Amino acid sequence: MANIFPRWSNLLPLKIAFCLGTVGAGVVLAFSYYATPKAQVVGYQPTQPIPFSHKIHVDQLGLDCRYCHSFVDVAGHSNVPTGNTCWNCHQHVQKDSPKLAPLHKSMDVNYPGYDGKPIEWVRIHKAPDYVYFNHSAHVNRGISCQSCHGDVNKMEVVYQAEPHSMGWCLDCHRAPEEHLRPLEEVYNLNYSDEDAKKYVTDGSVETTKDLGKQLKETFNVHPKTSCATCHH
């Protein structure tokens, strides 16, 4: 009887094991990064029917969030402005801007292509159907739009700034002080340590976080992490 396997086959098992190991590890790493909302949804930036710039409207014109998202502090949903909200101004301002064609189409009776149909904005932030998120519950308790939607006031075109994964929600529900602000500052997207200092003058507050810690007590904020908080 002769050797059925060549010499080199002796090292083969080790080589194979090594390769499988590395490949496996690679896959796991790749998956655990790319398969999470962090990689999946953050930065989602679709093109909208009208290239609406929050930067211009909020930063330069200084519109309050609630001018357009008027029900954010009374309803669970934060509504997208109705056609006539835009029309209020834009029947006078920037009338002829070609960018506003869709608006004219749905609002301007004298516009040739008028059809009265609403503008279809592309949805960016989407909580799964089985998640119950209520905007008013947050903005009325000192959580700013910024905490979840990022610096919208700096965005020419809006994109998703945060993963909005359950883990991400939990982070804040476990440590709300990171995000709590005075009710007055909720819609101030330029909120800074300076602003924070204004509220507590005894010098105990240096940063927004310091204030957050105090507010957690004053506001009596105890976010829950049990299932029914968001799922029912």
Add this chain to the structure above:
Amino acid sequence: MSKRIWNHPEVPQDETTVSWRSPGQLRDTKEFRTWMDREFPQGAAEMENQEEMETSRRTFLKLMGSSTALAGFGMVACRRPEAYIVPYTHAPEWVIPGKATYYASSMPRAGGAVPLVVTTFEGRPTKLGANRLHPDYEGTDAFAQASILDLYSTSRSRKVLKNGKAAKLEDFQTVLTALKKDSAAKIGFVFGADESPTRLRLIGELKKAFGSAKFYQYEALTANSADGVKLLPDFANADRIVSLDCDFTGVDQHGSNIAFFNRRKPEGRGYKAKANAASMNRLYSVESAFTLTGGMADHRLRVAPSHIAAVAAQIARELGAPDGGIAPITDAKQLEWIKQLAIDLKASGAKTAVLAGSRQSAAVKQLALGINKALGNIGTGVQAFQTENKGFGDIAALTADLNSSAIETVVMMTPSNPVYDAPADLKFAEAFAKAKTSIHLSDRTNATAYASTWHIPAAHYLESWSDARSSRGTVSIVQPMILPLYPDCVSELELLLAFLAEEGKLVTGEGEDGAPAPALEAVKKTFSVDKTAWKNLLKNGFAQDSTYPSATPSGGGNVTAEASSAPTKESLDVIFATDASVYDGRWIDNGWLQEAPDPVSKLTWDNAVLIAPKTAKELGIYDEIIQLETTFASVSPDGEGEKRKSPMITVTVNGKSADFPVLVSFGQAENTLIIPLGYGQAFNADNDLGLDAKNEKFTGLVGVNRGFDAYPLRTQATGYFATGAKIKLTGEKYPVALTQEHNAMYGRALAREISTDTVAHKGDFNAQLKNVRKQGMDSHAPVNISLYKQEDRDGKALLSDPLHQWAMSIDLSSCMGCNACLVACQSENNIPIVGKEQVAKGREMHWIRMDRYFATHKDNDFDADSPAMVPQPVGCMQCESAPCETVCPVNATVHTEDGLNAMAYNRCIGTRYCANNCPYKARRFNFFDYNKRNPLIKNNLNRGPLGERHDKEPNHLQKNPNVTVRMRGVMEKCTYCVQRLKDAVIRQKRGQKQEVLASGKQSPDVAVSNETLRIPVDSVKTACQDACPAEAISFGNLKDESKSEMGRAKKLERNYDLLQYIGTAPRTSYLARVKNPNPEMPDAKFIGQATINMA
């Protein structure tokens, strides 16, 4: 009721209207369309095109369906499809996306409209609740709760039919125009027994317009009143109540029972007083079938229907009232029973009420009236009202007029279905065929629809303007929540108005080119009030102080009636009973009602002849008497679960025969058959007996193959019951689906009962009260103590929420076991129906299981075969120490800090371990995709992905957007309506902002207290609690302690935990039922002892 936001956001001063949904206000059609747009863009886009209107409506519905259905299936796609947000172009006032709006309305029906509060989401009605501001507030019953499903019913009539073929509304218009021309037209208008001032007004005008027009009123199970005088009990003033086969808590509407039920509580409404037996009322019930009222009764006498008159006469005789010359009763026991009853009545004098069943013979009613007069309780215990509901011809008159062609055109607007349900001997169908033109307005294409020349789809009451009178006559508004889903739908008023309009122009829905809707104008005209009054009318839903004038009932003098001989097994009595699920048959296409078990027999999806065990044995239907409680919990001879099959019998009476399955039912009169009416309207090839398909078109999928029709056996003379019936076994067996197969408590003190009377070895009322918690095993089982300290890592208590700790208490003393809560829960929580086969297997999805137990006293020598009936609604108990939680491997069901047993559907993988470990078996599993696959098509569920879907059908528009629609493979259960709790708690959070504004300080300087964040006492109601017509359920926040009704209830001695022995510490507890027997009665010493002797 802060849950109900009446007018939100605040009404601007210049505001001229409250109900933006009313087409009259939405002058600009375009606006309305755009509103539709925002809800379902694509569909609405098509609707712009008038020609395709009809087709596009359907697709429109599909789209609505899908978008709601999608909402449920909790799957995350890793790559997100592009979704759109479509805002209004012109924001309609009052709509805040995602926020419910509440409107006051009412559901018209015979015996008095039900005052309602309708929950709508973006103009889509999803839930009905009771209007607690209404003077005739009566909670809601299963019918009212389920009526919203009819709006979205898949089998709802959508198109005009001409001689049974699809036609166009325009064609019908020509008919109207023609009729309008001929002012001498012999038109007969047939209405339902409900009352509507506007309709009455129009009738007046019609009389003027059409000289020879005639007006009729017909509902199968409601007798026309000649003088329009209506007797209603005033339970607040009635200490002693006698029901002569009057199921006033059940299907025999007698107005609000709130007062009655609250007087069943020894502590009074809201448990404010100390337990006091004297404050309770006492109910005597004389009946044949076991009704819910009989179940509530302190003393119940079961007699054959033909014997009721004799009993009534005997009572009259005892009280010196005219006895109609009926021969005295001979049975010594019954005599004694009646004697003592009479004594008790006399003692209470005016504070009594004697009620005769509304379907009872005139004789019994007269006797009852006589007794009431003799007692002098008219105006106190019993009140008489003068209604406007008189002067209408009845079905007999109509038939006669048709035969004599005094009527050539019939306009059939009754909710009943005369071709199907008119007394057999009238041969109404033949007469009806004689009419030149017959116009049938109904939301169902039933037998009458196909017998008529024209069938017009009726608009649902949630789609139409009208008004109605509640039980005591308060005029209540009926306002539309949504435009008719189908363009052809016509409301009753609209049709009547067409007869008055020039050229008989029929205008439906909104007024033509922006003009206000005619129906709205008509209603406004009836009230003719100014803007603010009108606004309040719409806001509150009723007109103040508009009750009926009181009247003095005539009659009660000496009536003549002959006592019929007692039934024997050769000649049985038959009761044609009103059914608790389909009423007279009008609800046969309502899945919720069909699946809701009959409160007494627990039968679903069918009707069956109910028969007493002894009689069944004597008639040879069963070889052995079916025992109420067998030693080894053995299976009944009919089998159990999906194997359960009832023997079929042929019932012969009034010279006609019909086949029915038979069920044994305890505690009903011997030699008496109870046959619920309203079933067997249509059969297709799939029926369980292999009968040939018949009238397939008359119902939808829900109603087809449901039970068997008893109307053919029923004649005018024997409208309620017949005598001299014979039965014989056909040898066939019919599968029946019951939700409860075992009717006794098997020695377990589950639904506890005590008596105000002293019980041997158990002491007096107080002693028994003290002992409630020690009934059954709890008398000797040691209390469970946990070894654990219930705290977390930082030593914080587990149920840590300082603001809210939810809990519920259910008062068995006022719970009668109707299905109101069960159906309310179904509509609030998107609970699917599963169909007969699945129910038979034991897979019904109701979150509340309405258990009903019979209990006999072992040495009852008065009537051993007449058990007590104690209902017990069982939902998730929200145990503080919940066995289900610890066994879930994936943490899908855990406890919340505020004491709820949360169920995370999207985490559940469906091991079903939790359900096994739930001692109350309160958990339900989605064995199939009930929400997606239609369970009503035979064998559809087993076909899986190939099965027919129904999640795009309109009935999914009813779904509550705040509750996940569960997919297959997940567990579900009662959540205490957590979505409502959330809503209340979150709304309360705005309190902080208001405080800050009020204080004028900066928010960081205003400390927020628990009081700010805690919702107002009793300000949130669960769906079951809101619906309960008996105020048996109290729910609230334990932190409110005695301030809340629930808190007070929990402190009562009557309060006990179900299966306390296991130590699950349930948050839902029960209040033991208190029976208030009359110690002098011969059966007194057997009353109120369902569980008291258990150990």
Add this chain to the structure above:
Amino acid sequence: MSTTRKRVYGYLAEFKSASALYKAAEKVRDAGFRKWDCYTPYPVHGLDAAMGLKRSILPWFVFFGGMTGTATAFALAYTTQVVIYPTIVQAKPTNIFTIPAFFPVMFELTILFSGFTVLFGLLALMQLPRLNHPLFASKQFHRATDDGFFIAIEARDAKFSPDGTRDLLSEIGGENIELVEEEEK
């Protein structure tokens, strides 16, 4: 092809029975050989002593492997259940007192890890898998897994001498002594 160079692996001698092998083994041992081995179809008891082998150190690996398992399980359970995301189930504490519930998993993982350590530890100690071996080239060696008892002394051994070793083997009762060679690649 040209003649390939062969490399001598060593001598392979067969013995007639386990007993014979045993005695021979003792002799070889006493002769002070290091790189040699006995090949038998089944484990012959006491042969370790006869060959002067030490007790296997595998148990130590396994012990530590098992401990790792226990630790892993405990860490996993404690961090997830108490530290990261404590959930309230059946009113059970979410602190140190909840540990008893972790025992089953801790036990199972101990066994699992030990099991794997046994497998891989053993393979390492036996230097398997090694599919190619000079001995496989021998004509008779295949009987070692059937009914043959062999001793092979490697040429690499310091004491190895082409003649001396052959004589030793034959004198301690070795039969069909064969010089095992392998081809030099």
Add this chain to the structure above:
Amino acid sequence: MASSTETAPETGVKLPVLKREKLILNDRSYHWITDRICGIIENKQPLLWWLLFLPSSLIALIGVGGGLFHLVSTGVGVWGNTNRIMWGWPIVNFVFWIGIGHAGTLISAILFLTRQNWRTSINRAAEAMTIFAVMCAGIFPAFHVGRVWFAWFLAPVPNANGIWQNFKSPLLWDVFAVSTYFTVSLIFWFLGMVPDLATIRDRCKPGLRKVLYGIFALGWRGGNRQWSHYEMAYLLLAALSTPLVLSVHSVVSFDFATSVVPGWHTTIFPPYFVAGAIFGGFAMVLTIMIPARFIYGLQDLITMKHIDNMAKIILLTGTIVGYAYLMELFVAFYSGAIYEMAAFKYRIAGPYWWAYAAMMSCNVLSPQIFWFKACRENLWVVMIVAMCVNIGMWFERFVIIVTTLARMWLPGDWKTFSPSPQDQMLFVGTIGMFLTLFLLFLRFLPCINIAEVKWTKLESDPHFDDIESHPDKGADTIAAYQKEIADAKN
């Protein structure tokens, strides 16, 4: 091993050497053993093999393949489970199979530790049986969940939702226990097989077969430097598996014992389940090995002694199980809790009395005839009893699960259970799958541990010659021999 070395004292006291009944009859040679066992693999399979293989593999395909496809595509509703009986046949079958899966490792491990050499002839097959039974068992809980595609929620992997499993749940313990059991058993089985694979490798003609066996034999050479580690490893695995076996079925029993269900909530479940498992396992070994023994003529290797031993174990464990049944009743009666009492009342005389009767007669009564040697020696009797026990054990699980759930706390929701065709299909399917796998095992792998069987021959003792040649069959030599070893060690 067969001589009495264990009992020999250091001093040269003479004591008689016990001559044990031989485990290999007719004094077969090493080569004969090799031939006979490898022959099974090398020769063509007997017709009977095909007659069994084809149908069972077909059944497996339809039952398991088809059954699971319908199940997953349609929903758990295709089974008979209801809102009352949430666990029906599937879990009955799971516990049934997992129970069977215990004898294998038990025979290998415990008998190995207790030096029961007779195990060598049956342990390989028994281990294989374990593996296959656990595979069958695994199917049920895995596909029993409502949303199979989310079953990975059971694995504690970090995820974006930041949510974890509930380590207090017996079901999670189960996941760990069963998967560990499967893995370790697999390792045990494979390592045990390596030398034999080498034997087959060395007998094969060059070709694919040789290569494959070669790969799986890992290049085993049978050198003593390998053997000494190998022996140690085997010992360790045995030592690990023993508590494992006991733990696994205990954990399975926790699923019931830790619940609040009357009739489940009892502390005697773990021992009672383990005993039951061993009981059922041995029955299954017999059910399989008796026919195999005939088909492949292994009478000399699997002797009547082996069968006799197993029969005795069945008798013992059967009696233990019987005791457990009675003790359950006593506990219920003694508890004074009507719920407990009712649960057992209904088991005995309730709607499922027949299941209880079947269980009692098959599990407790039928094994009792093994008190008689005659019965233990009559293969037919043994076979029939073994069959009875298999059936009885299935009914035991049925009684525990279905009967209990059908009559729980509230009479209001009592309903009996009826299995659906799919239930039956899947169960039969797993039986088919089990047979298929086992037949394949017989066909391709050494069904008896060649190396170890050889080692049970007396000649395998390195001192056999001396003992034989010695006048007193070596009472002295043994002492001397031991001394020698001792010296060698230091």
